Structures are given as C-alpha cells and as structure tokens.
Amino acid sequence: MIEDILKRYAEPTVTTVCSHSSLQIFDGARKEGFKTLGIALKKPPKFYDAFPRAKPDEFMILDDYLEIEAQKDELLRQDAIVIPHGSFVEYMGADRFRELQVPTFGNRRVLEWESDRNKERTWLEGAGLVLPAELDLDEVDRAVIVKYHGAKGGASFFIARNREEIEARVDKTQEFTIQEFVLGTRYYIHYFYSPIKEDGYALSKGTLEVLGIDRRVESNIDEIYRLGSINELARVGIDPSFVVTGNLPLVLRESLLPKVFEMGEQVVEESLRLFGGVIGPFCLETICTPDLEFVVFEVSARIVAGTNLFISGSPYADFIEPGLSTGRRIAKEIRAASELERLAEVIT
Numbered sequence: 001m002i003e004d005i006l007k008r009y010a011e012p013t014v015t016t017v018c019s020h021s022s023l024q025i026f027d028g029a030r031k032e033g034f035k036t037l038g039i040a041l042k043k044p045p046k047f048y049d050a051f052p053r054a055k056p057d058e059f060m061i062l063d064d065y066l067e068i069e070a071q072k073d074e075l076l077r078q079d080a081i082v083i084p085h086g087s088f089v090e091y092m093g094a095d096r097f098r099e100l101q102v103p104t105f106g107n108r109r110v111l112e113w114e115s116d117r118n119k120e121r122t123w124l125e126g127a128g129l130v131l132p133a134e135l136d137l138d139e140v141d142r143a144v145i146v147k148y149h150g151a152k153g154g155a156s157f158f159i160a161r162n163r164e165e166i167e168a169r170v171d172k173t174q175e176f177t178i179q180e181f182v183l184g185t186r187y188y189i190h191y192f193y194s195p196i197k198e199d200g201y202a203l204s205k206g207t208l209e210v211l212g213i214d215r216r217v218e219s220n221i222d223e224i225y226r227l228g229s230i231n232e233l234a235r236v237g238i239d240p241s242f243v244v245t246g247n248l249p250l251v252l253r254e255s256l257l258p259k260v261f262e263m264g265e266q267v268v269e270e271s272l273r274l275f276g277g278v279i280g281p282f283c284l285e286t287i288c289t290p291d292l293e294f295v296v297f298e299v300s301a302r303i304v305a306g307t308n309l310f311i312s313g314s315p316y317a318d319f320i321e322p323g324l325s326t327g328r329r330i331a332k333e334i335r336a337a338s339e340l341e342r343l344a345e346v347i348t
C-alpha cells in the first residue's frame, strides 16, 4: 500500500524521467529544498550540464524505461516520489504506470478516465463543458477533423469537408473518431487543484489555481497559409499536419477569466464525484469561438509541456506568488501535504 510506504519516508526525493517538463520539475523541487533524481536511458543527458540549476542531484540510468518497475526497491530506498508527465506515462505505458508500486504525485485513477475517449467525454460533459460534436460517417455535414485513436501528437490526423474526402483517405484498419472542426483560437489552460489548500478560489474541497496559458505550435498547420489556401494545397497533395513542435505564451481577455475558473471548477467537482479528484496540475485544451464560447477538445490530467514557458512565473502565477512555475507548485504541494501529514491525499 502506498499509504504505508509514505509513512516510512523520511525526506522525499522528487523523481521523474528526464524529458518533457523535467527541467522545471527539478528546478522547482530544488527551490523547495527537495533532493532530486532523474531517470534517463544509457547515460545522463549531456544537455543537463548546460542547465546546472535544473540538473537532478542524481541520475538513475536504465537501458529501457520498462526497467523502472524492477527498480522499485531502489526508488523506495531513496524515498522517491514520482512526478508523472506525458512522456513518463507514454514511455512506461499507462497500464504499467498505474501498477507501479512507488508513491506518485496525483491521483492515478484519472488515467482510466483520461485515456478512454468515452470516459473522458462522460467526465467533461458531466462537468457541463461544451465538446466538439462527434459524427458518424453518414452524418458529416461540415468540416471535420479525423483522429486515430492512440495517435501521438496528431501527426496522422486530417481535416475533411465531406464524407467522400474521409472515405478516400481514412485508414479503416485503425479505430478513428470524426470530430467537428471547431474554428476559433486555441487556449491551453494550466490549472492546479489542491485538495488541501484553503485560501484562494475555493471549491467544495480545496482550491483551484490558474498558473498559465499557452498555445501549442503545430507543424505544419500553423504556417501552411504561407504557401496558399488549404484547398489549393490539397489539390497538389499537401495536407495540414498537427505535430507539436513548441509552445507560445498567451493571456486571455480578462472578462473571460470567470468562465475559465467555472470550467476548471466543474471539471474538478465532477472528478471528485467520479474518481476522487484530479489532483495537482491539469490542462483543458480549448478553442474559443467568435461567440466567446469555449469548446474543450481534450483534458490532460498532469503537468503539460506548455508550462515550460513559465519557469519564473506567468501573468497569472505572479498574482499568487513570484517565481511560481508548475514544477515548483508541485513541490510546494508535497511540502505542505507532508507538513500537514496529509501526503496520502495528494500522492497515490
């Protein structure tokens, strides 16, 4: 039991895989006085030498991420608390990650609600959010985006305007979803839910923060207009793709902030009802339409890479505390929970 393991811990070591958002996780942990451990393959990544403040105190070097399970005893010996990020879960595999008997920040149960598209829809619709319509092939009457299940980074997603275009392109050997293409501006909102903090934007239990907003930069869709219209380009065989290559910082019109907090609040409240809560950082991936409505096309239930923009704070986090990155916010939550002897509420 993770709870029993936690009782034996003296001083936690903040541990994660060296990728994704690990630099700010280590930097934030060090600022809060934690030891840090980075898991890497073959040898320590050289580029960490270039960033001394974000380099973990120690590395655990493996040949394969699948060995993490086998290193369980060593991780426990070091009082490791694992901080999951997107690459961590992807490299280990969601099922293996769920079973890992090492204390992990956040609620592992969220994985089953996030990785199953139907359950994700149940959660977000139950929270009262607006999601893009999902259409059957014979219902397609508008521009759509076709998404293959489990496709990483949207590389193979495609846009179509009618049923014929889908039939001409789709790989029917794979499972796919046809989703209304929502036209508007994208905002990836970085929330943090604390079940133990009491001052702030209060929920039925704990508080909700917004630590930043970014927009993913995607190749080639974000620059394809430079070559011509999507229709023209399709005729010569050039199609848009959605491969994430980086992130841009954003702020929203201040008048939209009440909606942003309402959405986050509803997502947390519904998660508390369904599975005990989405604890710590999560991100709603939204499109704001010209009617100023948010359509939410995805939830990421852990630290997202867009938070890497805000190592020394953001236009939102600065109103909470100067220099507050999401990595540092996680470390603060572990510290606060440890002092209150409530670690089991934020670690599973």
Ligand code: AMP
Residues within 6 Å of the ligand: 132, 145, 153, 154, 157, 179, 180, 181, 182, 183, 186, 216, 218, 242, 285, 287, 297, 298
């Ligand atoms: P996803 O893998 O679901 O995050 O989608 C990858 C990218 O596809 C997003 O970052 C958006 O640029 C785009 N996208 C996804 N769903 C929609 C949608 N329903 N309407 C418009 N664009 C979308």
